[in-house]
Amino acid sequence: MSESLVEFRNVSKHFDDYTAVDNLNLSIEQGEFIALMGSSGCGKTTSLRMLAGFEEPSEGEVLLRGKCINHLKSYQRNTPLVWQTLALFPFLSVVENVEFGLRMQKVAKPERRKRALKWLDNLAIAEFAERRVDQLSGGQRQRVALARTLVTEPEILLLDEPLSALDSNMVVHMQGVLTELQRELGITFIYVTHSQSEAFAMADRVVIMNEGRVQQIGSPKDLYQRPNNHFVAGFVGKNNILGGQYKSEHNGIWVLAGNDGDYKIKASEAEPADRSAATDFAISADRVFVSRTVNSDFDNQFLCRLKGEEFVGSAVVLYLETESGEQIISLVTQAQMEVLGDLKKGDYYAHWQSDHCHIIKP
Amino acid sequence: MGLISNRSIFSAFFSFPPLIYQLAFFVFPLFFLLVLSFWSVKFYRVQPDFTFSNWLYIFEKGYFWKSYGWTFSLAAMTSIIASVIAFPASYYISFKLSENIKRIVLLSLIVPFFTSYLVRIYSWQVFLNDNGIINAALDYIGVGAVAMINTKLGSVIGYLTLSLPLVILLQVFSLSNIDRNLVEAAHNLKCSPLKTIFLVVIPAARVGLVLAALFCFILSFGDFVSPIYLGGATTQTLSILIIDLSKAGQQWPRAAVVAITMIVTLLATTFLALRFAYKGKS
Amino acid sequence: MNARLNNSLLCLYLLIILGFIFSPIIASFIFSFNADRFPSLPLGEFSVKWYEAVNEDADVWAGFYRTLTVGVSVAMVSTFLGFCAAYTDYRYSFTGKSVYLALALLPPTVPLIIMGLAMLFFLSRVDLSGGTHSVIISHVVMCTPFAMALIRLRLSQMDPDLESAAWNLGASQWGAMRFVIFPFCLPAIVSSLLITMAVSFDEFAVAWFVSGLNETLPVRILSFLQGQVSPRINAIGSVVFMLSMMLVIAANIILMRNSSKKTTEE
Numbered sequence: 001m002s003e004s005l006v007e008f009r010n011v012s013k014h015f016d017d018y019t020a021v022d023n024l025n026l027s028i029e030q031g032e033f034i035a036l037m038g039s040s041g042c043g044k045t046t047s048l049r050m051l052a053g054f055e056e057p058s059e060g061e062v063l064l065r066g067k068c069i070n071h072l073k074s075y076q077r078n079t080p081l082v083w084q085t086l087a088l089f090p091f092l093s094v095v096e097n098v099e100f101g102l103r104m105q106k107v108a109k110p111e112r113r114k115r116a117l118k119w120l121d122n123l124a125i126a127e128f129a130e131r132r133v134d135q136l137s138g139g140q141r142q143r144v145a146l147a148r149t150l151v152t153e154p155e156i157l158l159l160d161e162p163l164s165a166l167d168s169n170m171v172v173h174m175q176g177v178l179t180e181l182q183r184e185l186g187i188t189f190i191y192v193t194h195s196q197s198e199a200f201a202m203a204d205r206v207v208i209m210n211e212g213r214v215q216q217i218g219s220p221k222d223l224y225q226r227p228n229n230h231f232v233a234g235f236v237g238k239n240n241i242l243g244g245q246y247k248s249e250h251n252g253i254w255v256l257a258g259n260d261g262d263y264k265i266k267a268s269e270a271e272p273a274d275r276s277a278a279t280d281f282a283i284s285a286d287r288v289f290v291s292r293t294v295n296s297d298f299d300n301q302f303l304c305r306l307k308g309e310e311f312v313g314s315a316v317v318l319y320l321e322t323e324s325g326e327q328i329i330s331l332v333t334q335a336q337m338e339v340l341g342d343l344k345k346g347d348y349y350a351h352w353q354s355d356h357c358h359i360i361k362p
Numbered sequence: 363m364g365l366i367s368n369r370s371i372f373s374a375f376f377s378f379p380p381l382i383y384q385l386a387f388f389v390f391p392l393f394f395l396l397v398l399s400f401w402s403v404k405f406y407r408v409q410p411d412f413t414f415s416n417w418l419y420i421f422e423k424g425y426f427w428k429s430y431g432w433t434f435s436l437a438a439m440t441s442i443i444a445s446v447i448a449f450p451a452s453y454y455i456s457f458k459l460s461e462n463i464k465r466i467v468l469l470s471l472i473v474p475f476f477t478s479y480l481v482r483i484y485s486w487q488v489f490l491n492d493n494g495i496i497n498a499a500l501d502y503i504g505v506g507a508v509a510m511i512n513t514k515l516g517s518v519i520g521y522l523t524l525s526l527p528l529v530i531l532l533q534v535f536s537l538s539n540i541d542r543n544l545v546e547a548a549h550n551l552k553c554s555p556l557k558t559i560f561l562v563v564i565p566a567a568r569v570g571l572v573l574a575a576l577f578c579f580i581l582s583f584g585d586f587v588s589p590i591y592l593g594g595a596t597t598q599t600l601s602i603l604i605i606d607l608s609k610a611g612q613q614w615p616r617a618a619v620v621a622i623t624m625i626v627t628l629l630a631t632t633f634l635a636l637r638f639a640y641k642g643k644s
Numbered sequence: 645m646n647a648r649l650n651n652s653l654l655c656l657y658l659l660i661i662l663g664f665i666f667s668p669i670i671a672s673f674i675f676s677f678n679a680d681r682f683p684s685l686p687l688g689e690f691s692v693k694w695y696e697a698v699n700e701d702a703d704v705w706a707g708f709y710r711t712l713t714v715g716v717s718v719a720m721v722s723t724f725l726g727f728c729a730a731y732t733d734y735r736y737s738f739t740g741k742s743v744y745l746a747l748a749l750l751p752p753t754v755p756l757i758i759m760g761l762a763m764l765f766f767l768s769r770v771d772l773s774g775g776t777h778s779v780i781i782s783h784v785v786m787c788t789p790f791a792m793a794l795i796r797l798r799l800s801q802m803d804p805d806l807e808s809a810a811w812n813l814g815a816s817q818w819g820a821m822r823f824v825i826f827p828f829c830l831p832a833i834v835s836s837l838l839i840t841m842a843v844s845f846d847e848f849a850v851a852w853f854v855s856g857l858n859e860t861l862p863v864r865i866l867s868f869l870q871g872q873v874s875p876r877i878n879a880i881g882s883v884v885f886m887l888s889m890m891l892v893i894a895a896n897i898i899l900m901r902n903s904s905k906k907t908t909e910e
C-alpha cells in the first residue's frame with residue numbers, strides 16, 4: 001500500500017492552557033474529498049491551519065507524502081487555501097489575483113497570464129479578467145478565489161468555510177461546481193465546514209470533531225445511519241437516543257429492559273458491545289412511525305402521548321412522550337400525515353424496526 | 363534554523379528603526395533636559411553639575427508662580443471657551459447636515475492645518491490693532507475704540523485660532539459615533555431636544571468631548587506666539603519665560619526647570635482628564 | 645416652525661464660527677494685494693508689490709529651498725518610520741508594547757517650545773545643531789506619529805487573512821510585504837507623505853531653536869513678525885498656502901483617477 005497523501009499523527013495544538021486539537025490521527029488519500037465538520041471551536045480550522053502552515057503542532061507530526069512538514073512555513077509547501085473571507089487582493093484585478101501564485105514562483109509574465117486566463121476560462125469567469133474584485137458578485141468572487149489557488153496546480157486544496165457568505169441558492173450551485181471540479185482534477189479537497197448539508201452533499205468522507213477530538217470518521221451514509229456515539233447521534237440528523245439494561249439475545253436481536261418495557265435492537269457484529277453495561281442506542285426520527293393503533297409489522301411498539309408538532313418544509317416533526325416520560329420524536333412526511341388524518345392530542349403508538357436501531361457508545 | 367534568523371531579521375527590520383529613532387531623538391533629549399536642570403552656569407557657559415539651585419531659584423520667584431497661574435488659567439479658560447463655542451457647531455454638523463455637506467464642512471476645517479499659524483496670527487494683528495479693521499468698523503458705527511491687541515483677549519483669540527478647528531473635528535467625530543437610536547429613544551420617551559442634548563448626547567460623547575478640550579489645553583498651554591504677538595507679552599506665560607531664560611538669558615538649566623514643570627503639569631492634567639473621561643467606563 | 649427656526653439659527657452660528665476660522669486666512673490673501681503698508685479698511689490700491697518684494701528677497705528664497713529640502717526629507721523618513729511602527733503594532737504582540745506605542749505616538753503632545761529647547765541642547769551636545777539636518781532630525785520626531793496613525797488606520801481596514809493568503813500562495817514574508825502590504829497601504833503612504841510634509845512646512849518653533857543661521861521659511865516669517873509690520877508675510881503666506889493646497893488637491897486627483905480608471909475598465 002502506498003503512503004497517504006496527508007497524515008496527522010498524534011497531533012495536538014495548545015494555545016496557552018486551551019487545547020484546540022487533541023491527539024488527532026487522520027490519513028487522507030490522494031483524490032479524496034474529505035470534510036472536517038463540527039461547531040465553532042471544535043478544532044477543525046486549527047487542524048486545517050496546521051496543514052496550511054499557519055500554526056505549528058504542539059505535539060505530533062503533520063506529514064505530506066510521508067515527510068514531516070511541521071516546521072515548513074506556509075510558503076514552503078504547496079497547500080493553497082480558499083479562505084472564508086476569500087482574502088482576494090483588493091488592489092489587484094481579477095487576473096492579477098489569479099496570477100499571484102505564479103508570480104511568486106517567478107513564472108514569466110506572458111506565461112502566467114496565459115495560465116491564469118485558462119483557469120478563469122475553466123471557471124467561466126474569463127470575461128471579468130480585468131475587473132476589480134469588488135465589482136464581482138459573491139459567486140464570481142468565489143470562482144476567482146478557486147482559480148487563484150488552482151493555478152499553481154497543487155495536489156491538494158484546502159477550503160475553510162468558503163461558502164458561508166453566499167445565499168442558500170448560490171451555496172447549492174457552488175457545491176455542484178466544487179464536486180465537479182474535484183472529480184475532474186482528481187486532486188484532494190479538504191473542506192472545513194460547520195454545515196452538515198455542505199459536508200454531506202460533497203464529501204466522500206466526513207470527519208466529525210468536537211472539543212478538539214475526532215468523534216467519528218465515515219461516509220455521509222455511515223454517519224447518518226450508524227452514528228457511533230452520543231455526540232454524533234445528537235449532531236447528525238434527528239435521532240432518538242434511548243437505552244436499557246441487556247436482558248437476552250435471540251438471532252442477533254438484543255432485548256434491552258428500558259423504562260417503558262423491552263427495546264429490541266439489532267446488535268452490530270462489527271463492534272460487539274459490552275453486555276453487562278447499560279446500553280444506549282439511536283433510532284433515527286424518520287424511522288419512527290406513528291399510528292392510532294398497534295401495528296404488528298414492527299417489533300418495537302410504545303404507547304405515547306402527542307405533545308406537539310412542528311412543520312419543517314415537506315415533513316412534520318411530532319413530539320411524543322411515553323408513559324415513563326421518555327421524549328420521542330418522529331419525522332413524518334406530508335403523505336403520511338394525510339393517512340394519519342387530523343392530529344389530536346391523545347394516545348398514539350410509536351413503532352420502529354429493530355434493524356434501524358444502532359448501538360452507540362457513551 | 364536559517365529560517366528563524368530570517369524571520370527575526372524581518373521583524374527587527376520593522377520594529378527597531380522607530381524604537382531606536384524615538385529613543386535617541388525623543389526620549390533621550392527630554393531626559394537630558396531633566397539632567398540639564400541640575401547643571402550650573404558659569405561665565406555664560408553650561409557646566410555639568412548636580413545642584414538644586416536652579417529649582418530653588420525658579421520656585422522662589424514670585425513671577426514664576428504668577429506666570430504659572432496665568433498660563434494654566436488662560437489655557438484652562440481657552441479649552442472651556444473653545445468647547446462651549448464649538449459644541450453647537452459640532453452638534454449641527456453631526457446631527458443636522460446631510461452627508462455630502464458634512465464632508466465639505468469637515469474638509470474645510472482641515473484647510474487651516476495647511477496654512478501657516480504665524481500668517482494667521484499676523485492677520486489677526488491687522489484685525490485687532492487699535493486702528494485695525496474691527497476698531498475701524500466700531501468707529502464707523504459710532505462706538506469708541508476697544509483695546510484688543512496686547513490684552514489677554516488677544517491671547518485667547520490666538521489660542522482659539524490654533525485649536526478651534528481641531529476641537530470641532532474631534533467633537534464631530536465623537537458625536538457622529540453616538541448611536542442614533544439613543545437619541546430617538548430619548549425623544550420617544552418625551553425628552554425635549556434640549557434636555558436630550560444634556561442628558562443623552564453629552565454623556566454619550568463624553569470621552570471625545572474631554573479629549574477635544576484636553577488637546578485644546580495642551581496646545582494653548584505650550585503656545586508662545588499668541589501671548590507674544592497678540593497678548594503683547596503683557597502676561598508672561600511659561601513659554602515666554604522659557605524663551606527669555608534660554609534664548610535671551612543663556613540660563614539653560616533654569617529654562618529646563620520651567621520646561622519640566624510644564625511637562626509634569628501636562629502629564630497630570632492628561633491623567634486627570636482621562637480619568638474623568640473614562641470614569642465609569644471600562 | 646420652532647425646530648426650523650432653531651436649525652437656521654444653528655446654521656447661522658456655524659457660519660459665524662467658520663467665519664472666525666477663515667477670516668484671518670482670507671484677509672491675509674486679500675491684503676497681500678493691498679498697496680498700503682498699514683492694512684486697514686477701505687482697501688488701498690491693488691498691487692503685487694509685496695510679492696515682488698518677497699521675490700527679490702534672497703533670504704526668503706534660501707529659506708524656501710531649505711524648507712523644501714527639510715519637508716521632502718522629513719516626509720520620506722517619518723513615513724518610513726511611521727510605516728514600520730504601524731506594521732509592528734499591526735503584526736506583533738510583545739511585552740512592553742504599550743510603551744512602544746507611547747513612544748511612537750506621544751511627541752505631538754509635548755509643547756513645541758519644550759521640544760525646541762530639548763532638541764537644541766541635546767543636538768548641540770552631540771554636535772548636530774545649527775543646520776538643516778537639525779531641523780530634519782527634530783521634525784521627524786514630531787511627524788512620525790502622524791504617519792504612524794494614518795498607516796495604522798489603513799492597516800486596520802485590511803482583511804487580516806490577506807497577508808497569510810500571500811504566504812499561502814508562495815510569498816515569503818518580504819514578498820508579502822512588497823506585493824500585498826505595501827500596495828494595500830499605498831494610499832495611506834501617499835497621504836502620509838503629504839501630511840508630514842505639510843506639518844514640517846508650517847513648523848517654526850522647534851526650527852527656530854535648532855536651525856541656527858540656517859533659517860527655514862517659517863522661521864523667516866517669525867523674524868518678519870518680530871520686526872515691523874510687513875505685508876510681505878501675507879504674500880509669503882498666500883504663496884505657501886496655494887502650494888500646500890495644490891499638493892493636497894493634486895494627490896487627491898491622482899488617487900481618485902487611479903481608482904476610477906480601474907472601475908471603468910471593462
